[in-house]
Amino acid sequence: MKLYFAPNACSLAPHIILRELGLPFELVRVNNQSKRSADGRDFRTINPKGYVAALVLGNGEVLTEGPAILQYLADLKPETRLAPANGSWERSRLQELLNFISSEIHAGSAPLFNAELPEAAKAIFRDKLFKRLDYLSEVLGCNDYLRGDFSIADAYLFTVLGWLPVFAIDIAQWPALAGYVERVAARPAVQAALQSEAASVPV
Numbered sequence: 001m002k003l004y005f006a007p008n009a010c011s012l013a014p015h016i017i018l019r020e021l022g023l024p025f026e027l028v029r030v031n032n033q034s035k036r037s038a039d040g041r042d043f044r045t046i047n048p049k050g051y052v053a054a055l056v057l058g059n060g061e062v063l064t065e066g067p068a069i070l071q072y073l074a075d076l077k078p079e080t081r082l083a084p085a086n087g088s089w090e091r092s093r094l095q096e097l098l099n100f101i102s103s104e105i106h107a108g109s110a111p112l113f114n115a116e117l118p119e120a121a122k123a124i125f126r127d128k129l130f131k132r133l134d135y136l137s138e139v140l141g142c143n144d145y146l147r148g149d150f151s152i153a154d155a156y157l158f159t160v161l162g163w164l165p166v167f168a169i170d171i172a173q174w175p176a177l178a179g180y181v182e183r184v185a186a187r188p189a190v191q192a193a194l195q196s197e198a199a200s201v202p203v
């Protein structure tokens with residue numbers, strides 16, 4: 001399998017999960033501005049939507065959209081229980097979380113990256129994001145992970161919480177989330193993913 005990624009982008013979540021699962025994979029870095037990829041291709045020929053993550057399977061199929069990639073990967077090794085069995089109630093609960101992270105935190109953060117957006121507009125998005133983080137902090141409470149044991153939702157939430165410093169948002173105002181980020185960051189697979197992205201050659 002090949003994972004097209006950009007350092008510290010949402011593609012970090014499937015990258016972490018590939019390592020958690022111990023699956024063989026190749027990483028291909030993408031320049032999100034020029035859309036060139038490290039294998040010399042125009043990334044839009046791989047994902048016409050033009051954004052990471054994209055997972056290319058051995059049979060040539062290309063899977064995009066973070067939550068779909070994460071679930072596909074977890075289901076390759078169900079015994080690791082990074083996602084509960086497909087069709088179970090627990091799986092629906094996990095999907096509920098993945099969708100929340102995707103639409104409320106990931107997509108909710110996206111405008112804050114936009115240098116052209118006026119500060120007044122950013123303040124509206126920031127306020128909404130704060131409400132979502134308040135909620136997540138309550139859900140997490142004093143648990144180590146979102147759903148008991150570490151799951152694909154944790155790889156995704158860890159990834160998007162990693163963007164807060166870019167927006168000058170101090171995670172310390174949510175002690176449960178601050179502790180959570182430290183806990184997830186300490187996992188060997190997470191360390192390995194972060195280090196290999198930092199060491200990857202710019203395209």
Ligand SMILES: N[C@@H](CCC(=O)N[C@@H](CS)C(=O)NCC(=O)O)C(=O)O
Pocket residue numbers: 006009010011032050051052053064065066067102
């Ligand atoms: N709906 C997509 C969104 C992916 C996305 O936002 N990718 C960002 C990085 S986190 C990106 O590559 N943006 C570049 C662009 O849109 O041109 C998913 O959930 O996978």
